[in-house]
Amino acid sequence: MTAFAQGAGDQNLQIHGFATQALVYTNNNNYLGMDTNSGSTAWTEAAVNVNDQVTSKLRAGVQFHYTRLGIFGGDNISVDWALGDYKVNRWVGVRAGKVKMRWGLYNDTQDYDPGYLWSLLPETIYGVDYRATDLSQLGAEVYGRVPLGEHLGKLSYSAWWGDYFVATNDGIMEDFNESGLNFTNTPWGKTPGFDLRWQTPVKGLMVGGSLMAYDAKGNLTNGTYFQPLAYWPAYYAKYDYKKLTLSGQYTKLIQYQTVTITGSAPSSSGIDNPAWFAMAEYHATDKLQVGAYYTRLWDAPLPNPVLPEDYFHEWVSSSRYDINSNFYAKLEGHYIDGTGSGYYGFNNPNGLKPRTGVLVGKVGFTF
């Protein structure tokens, strides 16, 4: 199949899809909700989308997504996005419906595995076990691109406002359950946010900033949960030079919550967690990419450097081979120091070891 042969008929109506299957092995702790100690194939993803370019300015589309990641995801197929997109003029467009949130370097593309080199994006910011809640919102987005003049580059923007629901079958809900918070409904809230990215006059250099804000409320079996507006800013940069791409991102999640157990006084807690990563990718040949990244998270307001649960440091080396324009394979190694993210009590009943090695192999297909 050639690169763009999948468009149907007059190509105004298009169908695209992808599927991936992973094998994950770890030498110490079980990782990401899978029994990886004995080697796990319990990570499968697939998606299919339909787009209709109704007129030159109006497009409508929907994407269905399937994720099975150990105990997460399951057999439910979710609507990843479903929207109408109207391009008002050269500078402004509006999308409405269930719309992806453009935040940082990867938020809106993180569930499209064929789109990047890595098997696992940095767990500290784009945790595959946590991502389902942050992908999309039910509301509207205004977006566009503005040229800043001959020598000042171009500015892309996106601003959104809508509702969101906490994904009921991923790591966020598992963490709630393991901390004794059992919901009788699906927690939900408002999520305003924006992204600005500047294509600078320096050839290949892009810098940007995003803010995702969200509140949440829900009912517990024995009380109520309330989280006032949390702030998650991201600052990032990406530089392309010939076959080399360098990128990095810094984020800081500031979130507080109040749990009221019936008959008790409200109890408040919060997190104020910085995280960052630095990446290098190199196109060795047209078919082969290699790369490495380092990422770090402090998972406590006052982290103690001798407590592995307070931090998560990770070194990763990765490779990807494009067999042809439809099939690809990935191989990736991780060395993780700390247990601040990605681990769960249910499949690590004897406690966590401070360090874990991870090996991930993936094959995928896209059309």
Added chain:
Amino acid sequence: MKKSSFIFLIFAAASLFAVHAQAQVVIIANNSVRDTSASKADIRDVFMGASSNLKSGSHVVPILLKGGAAHVEFLVLFIGRSDAGFQSNWKSQVFSGQCSMPRSVDSEKAMVEYVESTPGAVGYVLKTTPHDGVKTLTIQ
């Protein structure tokens, strides 16, 4: 090596480089497009999905070839990515709900015909491919 042979080799290498550097691909546009020229960066933006306008404000729609010599040279000269990287960029946008994939055609003849008959269409063909009926954009 004699000095004269060495100089000959340098000239031969320089000539080969000059032939290679002379673009064999031209950017064609429907006659409704007001622009007569564009920068490489403008063309790259349009064909990477980052912009749908040229300098004059004309709304343009990129048309792609499915393969062949013109497509390969276009990627080298204007995009700077392999075909896999080029497709990956478009698909990332499609799968994140930002746009549809551009229309693609099987041959340069079909490219010329489609661009000629479609307002706003912009494409690319080898210079030697007949392309009467469309305008050729000068690359600045």
